Amino acid sequence: MNSTGAEICEELPHAETRDIVLPNQVDYAPQIAVDVSKVVYFSREPNLSLGGRLNFTKFETERIDECIDFIKTLLVARRPKNQEMQEKIVIKATGGGSYKFYDIFVEKLGDVKIEKEDEMDCLITGLNFLISEIPYEVFTYSDNDPMHFEDTISSNMFPYMLVNIGSGVSILKVTSHDKFERISGTSLGGGTLWGLLTLLTGATSFDG
Structure with missing residues (x-):
């Protein structure tokens, strides 16, 4: 083929x-x-x-x-x-x-x-790749510049905080290419949102 x-x-x-x-x-x-x-x-x-x-x-x-x-x-x-x-x-x-x-x-x-x-190892490795190698895939946010898509960042990318929203939420502090720690999180996340939206709207899939 x-x-x-x-x-x-x-x-x-x-x-x-x-x-x-x-x-x-x-x-x-x-x-x-x-x-x-x-x-x-x-x-x-x-x-x-x-x-x-x-x-x-x-x-x-x-x-x-x-x-x-x-x-x-x-x-x-x-x-x-x-x-x-x-x-x-x-x-x-x-x-x-x-x-x-x-x-x-x-x-x-x-x-x-x-x-x-390991899910978290893959998550951090993938995000570091996006930040350092793929232009305009990540953005920064501040009061002076609400949203700015970045070209690749080859240095000074650490430390940063990652908020990963899936079925639940994990907040990770990333300090190097292979060092990170989970500093907070909650079991409430996308699964909870999906359940509430299903009850409110009657939707049976993400597409509608």
């Missing part, structure tokens, strides 16, 4: 095609990253020896079967012909879903290697 990641993404429901361009990426990245039903994967730029994209796709958790089918489609489209390279295909899984759905992923995806990673 010669479909690109973006083409596959556009063909499936509940998928998004937002991505991050990596124009100088030399090495091919065979890994696929999964956080419950959110998927990140690398695709090459057509007809170019350098560069590619990080593609982001999400499915509602109740549609985990569709998420797995999407990953299977990706694996078929990008599976190397060389057996030695084929063994390098890895799925990096994080979050509670890496444990809850692990057996289902193993059963349905066959001999693909699944590696479970």
Whole structure:
């Protein structure tokens, strides 16, 4: 198959095609990253020896079967012909879903290697990458300049505070590329908001 990641993404429901361009990426990245039903994967730029994209796709958790089918489609489209390279295909899984759905992923995806990673380590590593390498993906806020999107910050990025809002909220103090601590948080977060909005509006999905 010669479909690109973006083409596959556009063909499936509940998928998004937002991505991050990596124009100088030399090495091919065979890994696929999964956080419950959110998927990140690398695709090459057509007809170019350098560069590619990080593609982001999400499915509602109740549609985990569709998420797995999407990953299977990706694996078929990008599976190397060389057996030695084929063994390098890895799925990096994080979050509670890496444990809850692990057996289902193993059963349905066959001999693909699944590696479970620490959620907070991945979160900080990914954010540091965005801050230092991807222009205009983060912004600063102050009374004098309410919102200013930053070009890449190569130095003086530490310390900073990260407020991570998921089902709950965690507040992290990040002091270096590999050092951080959780300083506060609450169990009230996106899950609570979603429950209240469902009761108030009758909505049955994030899309409406």
